[in-house]
Each structure stands twice: as structure tokens, then as C-alpha cells.
């Protein structure tokens with residue numbers, strides 16, 4: 001028999017209350033860890049990323065403009081959707097997919113896989129639509145996207161600047177001659193009945209006059225497009241990545257990109273191997289996987305043979321624009 005027995009009525013109230021409290025606390029704490037790695041959330045960050053619970057308690061600081069802070073968004077996954085702070089704006093066929101896939105390995109980068117085409121085709125859908133496409137990020141992580149056509153879209157610089165004057169812009173540039181051949185190869189793979197490369201290139205084959213109304217030719221006049229961006233962004237906010245070095249020295253180019261984004265250099269040469277069959281560098285482990293990963297078949301296509309004289313004429317055509325571009329960027333890309 002108990003020396004000091006609890007009265008039966010109080011026992012009937014206190015015991016269930018304590019059990020409920022204990023259960024609630026248990027559920028709350030056990031959710032804080034796993035919830036942070038729900039599908040679609042950020043990959044587990046290396047060390048000091050605050051967990052869900054600490055984010056609830058710590059998030060008193062002002063939020064970025066346009067950040068989705070609704071309670072529902074918080075409970076439906078870890079982190080919040082933010083407008084991108086960094087965008088790969090070009091160039092088409094420059095190596096933009098390779099760069100984005102490589103960057104996604106970094107625990108502080110979260111990127112949308114598909115191209116949103118917001119600042120060219122979907123601008124009328126509004127910023128909320130755009131933000132909703134983005135993955136959730138934790139504090140300190142950078143949201144990114146890539147749409148290579150932005151670089152040649154007249155309205156894009158003003159529109160991106162209206163979203164954020166501080167946006168960091170990355171342009172992967174490639175020898176305009178191989179770029180136009182790559183562009184043509186892609187179109188040919190989708191529509192095999194298009195005219196020959198030569199007939200699209202020349203307005204007059206005899207005089208060698210280049211048809212600058214062909215958009216694939218226009219894209220490679222980098223200096224002209226860059227002038228448009230410099231009306232809205234200082235050069236310090238634009239990084240030019242060499243598409244050629246992205247293939248021969250991916251870790252070196254990724255080092256520059258990580259510095260530009262203010263990130264620790266986590267992606268190094270240890271992350272890459274050269275796949276002889278593919279003929280390109282591939283990842284030893286892709287984001288969220290332990291398996292090696294090369295880009296798909298649409299990247300690294302075999303180009304058709306173009307007559308050397310045609311290639312030579314295109315080199316002459318692009319040379320002055322390339323020189324201007326080197327001067328503007330302070331970088332010699334070695335295309336001549």
C-alpha cells in the first residue's frame with residue numbers, strides 16, 4: 001500500500017494529460033529531423049545548416065523581397081521558395097546544362113531543372129508563378145535557374161533588374177563558329193528536312209555574304225548582346241564561363257563560379273572523371289545519387305562535316321566581334 005496515495009479523480013486527469021504532453025513533444029522533435037529531408041527539399045547540407053526546429057525558432061530576421069513565407073509553404077516541406085539570386089542567362093549551346101548539373105552538386109545551391117523561360121516567354125505570368133517553380137531553399141542556400149535564351153532577349157536585362165538589381169548573372173560562352181554548328185545540329189535532329197548549313201549561313205554564297213538575319217548567326221555576336229546587359233548590370237555582376245574550359249577543366253571553371261557566387265569551393269576535381277565513350281567530363285556522383293552521371297544524348301552530339309572554307313569564312317565574320325567581346329570582358333577566350 002502507498003504511503004501517500006494520489007486521489008483517484010486527480011490520477012484520472014493528470015495521467016492522460018502527462019501522456020498526451022509526452023506524445024506531443026515526441027512527435028514534434030521526431031518530425032524536426034526527417035522533415036528536413038522530405039522529397040523535393042534541399043540535399044542534406046554539410047554541417048551547420050539549421051534544422052526545421054531551429055529555423056522555426058531562429059527566423060526572426062527580415063526576409064528577402066518576394067520570399068514566400070506562408071505557414072502552408074513551411075509545413076509542406078522544409079525551407080521556402082525564393083526568387084533566384086543567380087541565373088545562367090546564356091548562351092544557347094554554350095554548355096549551360098553541364099554547368100547547372102555540376103553546380104547542383106554544391107549543398108548551398110538549389111536549382112530548378114527545367115528552363116522556366118520566364119523573362120522571355122512567360123513574363124506575363126508574373127513573379128509569383130516564377131517563384132513557385134523554384135525549389136525550396138534553407139537560409140544561406142542560393143536559388144538558381146538557367147534559360148540560355150535570356151542572353152539574346154532584348155527585354156530580359158530590364159526585367160531581371162526589376163526583379164533584383166543584385167542578381168548574379170552567368171554566361172557560358174563558346175566559340176561562336178562551333179556554337180552555330182551545334183545549334184544547327186540540334187535543329188537538324190528535330191527537323192531533318194531543313195536546308196543545308198551552307199544555304200542558311202550565306203545570303204550570297206559567291207560573295208561570301210553572311211546572312212545575319214539567321215538567329216543562329218546572331219546569337220554568336222556576343223559583344224552586341226552584352227552591350228544590352230551593361231545598360232542594367234555592372235560587369236562585376238556578370239561572370240563569363242568558357243564553354244571550352246568547362247570541358248577540358250571543369251573543376252577550374254567551377255572554382256571560378258563558386259568564388260563568384262560567394263560559396264566555399266566544394267566542387268573540385270575529385271567530383272569529375274573523363275568518360276571516354278561520351279568524350280566529356282561526367283560527375284562521379286550526381287546530386288542526390290551515389291552513381292556516376294553523364295549528360296544525356298542530346299548533349300555532345302556529333303556535328304555534321306562543314307566545308308573548311310565555310311568555317312573559315314565564319315571565323316572571319318566573327319573575329320571583330322570576338323575581339324570586341326574580349327576587350328569588354330577583359331578575357332581572351334582563344335577562339336581565333
Ligand SMILES: Nc1ncnc2c1ncn2[C@@H]1O[C@H](COP(=O)(O)OS(=O)(=O)O)[C@@H](OP(=O)(O)O)[C@H]1O
Nearest residue numbers: 092093094095096097098182280281295299300301
Ligand atoms: N560535360 C559535358 N557533357 C556533355 N556536353 C557538354 C559537357 N560540357 C559541355 N558540353 C557541351 O554542352 C553543349 C550543349 O550546350 P547547352 O547545354 O547550353 O545546350 S542548350 O542550349 O541547353 O540546348 C554540347 O554541345 P554539342 O556538343 O554541340 O552537343 C556540349 O558540347
